[in-house]
Amino acid sequence: MLSVTDIFSLARDSKAHIGICGDCKAESSASKACDLGYGTVDIYHDPVKLAKDLYEGKIDAAVRGDAPSNDAMGAVRDIFGISKVLRAAMMQPKGGRLFLLGPAGIDEGWTVPEKVQFAKLGAELFRKIGIEPVIGIMSGGRSSDIGRMPEIDQSIHNAEEAVKLAKLEGLNAIDVQILIEDASTKCDIIIAPDGISGNLIFRTLHFLGHGTAMGAPVLNIDKIYVDTSRAKSDYVDAIALASALVSRKLGGIQ
DSSP states (O other): OOOHHHHHHHHTTOOOEEEEEOSHHHHHHHHHHHHTTOOEEEEESOHHHHHHHHHTTSSSEEEOTTSOHHHHHHHHHHHHTOSSOOBOEEEEOTTSOOEEEEOOSTTSSOSHHHHHHHHHHHHHHHHHTTOOOEEEEEOSSOGGGTTSOHHHHHHHHHHHHHHHHHHHTTOEEEEEETOHHHHHHHOSEEEOSSHHHHHHHHHIIIIITOOEEEEEEBSSSSSEEEEOOTTSSOOHHHHHHHHHHHHOGGGGOO
């Protein structure tokens, strides 16, 4: 089972060349990461330049850092030619196990096709690191809550349909309903009912529950771009995640 400790360990002595956007907090994070051996880290002040250098292969990975989300993700959309950025956060609740939580953006994961896409892309990430993931797809209630209100009914039906389609894609997907407390103990990937609830789960686990949030890799590009929250105290863990993903050593973890 993959852990935060594994990722920090694998990031050490990295040859990765990473870019991060921002000023003081990004600079101090870059300095700490370099001291810990997480690679070479360059500071960017323009999110467009950061995304462009990643696209052109001038850096191995990018970390959003302090850049405003709209600016950073807009640059990724434009330069990589995608209509929407799909992100999932690598998280470990206090005392719990590590899992990938998506969607992380409030406008992501609202439709059945997007839920299935999150499942497929998340599974690809885990397969690269040697794990065949269990994927939990959430809804806004238990199956027995059908009939309480139309929005809840739709959320439950969407999750059931997404699980069915994901299984047809060969994925180990299960319907975890609203029971995130169960999903967090047995799933490697958890897909929230929508982007708003995914973002709220992220914020609750990290900022109120003191869980570890290492960053949110962008899943639907062929480069490594780790999104971050500007509310974090530093970005060392996100740099470590980017470095570990570059290293390919993760494939040795079972």
